[in-house]
Amino acid sequence: MKALRVEKFYAFWGQDLDTSTTPLECGRSWRVKFDKGINFIGRDALLRQREEGIKRIYVQLLLNDHDPDIELWSWGGEPIYRNKKYVGATTTTSYGFTFKKQVCLGFVQNIDNLGNTHPVTNEYVMAGEYEVEIAGIRYPAKVNINSPNLPTKYPDKERESYFATRDKMVSEPLLRH
Structure with a gap:
């Protein structure tokens, strides 16, 4: 089950997400009802974060040039580099049987040479190596910010059924199913 959830880019509470993770950082802001006018705890902080930009983002990394038969596997906590510069660490890892390669989940940041963090955008993430x-x-590693399309027996139904990792993938008609 762990391998399947890592391949589908599903976050796990206590391992990937904790009390310091916001819905904006892990692609679940669509679960927050900002437009309902309800003043919930943390609402102002989330609105401020949405306006200023997030400082880290949850990603999936598919390792290339890694032979799982002879090389060490990742366990979580491994450093992630973007353009040869440290940007974060893995939270969960597993062998992806569908991808036939090691899959890592983790958070990346936009850190300058002085160690200051700057807002992270999808464009920033996708532009790096x-x-x-x-x-x-x-x-x-190849980086993903959305759930990858995995082979499935019923592609038209299953691929549209659960969009856990990014806001842009959720549409109103799908929520009514």
């Missing part, structure tokens, strides 16, 4: 370091060896 990523690596994940396992036991001192850096492996190139």
Whole structure:
């Protein structure tokens, strides 16, 4: 089950997400009802974060050039590099049987040379070249910010049924199913 959830980019409370993670950082802001006029705890902080931009974002990384039969596997907590510069760490990892490669989930940041964090955008994430370091060896990785399309028996039904990782993928007609 863990391998399947990592492949589908499903976050796990206590391992990927905790009390310091906001819905905006992990792509679940569509679950927050800002437009209902209800003043819930943390609403002002989320609105401020939405306006100023998030400082970290939840991503999925598919390791390339990693041979799972002979090389060490990641366990979580491995450094993530963007354009050769440290930007975050993995939270959960697993072998992806559908992808036939190691899959890592984690958070990345936009950190300047002075160590200051800046807002992270989807464009920033997708424009970089990523690596994940396992036991001192850096492996190139393809980054995803959306759930990947996995092979399925019923593609028209299953691919439209659950969009857990990004706001732009949810549409009103799908929510009525």
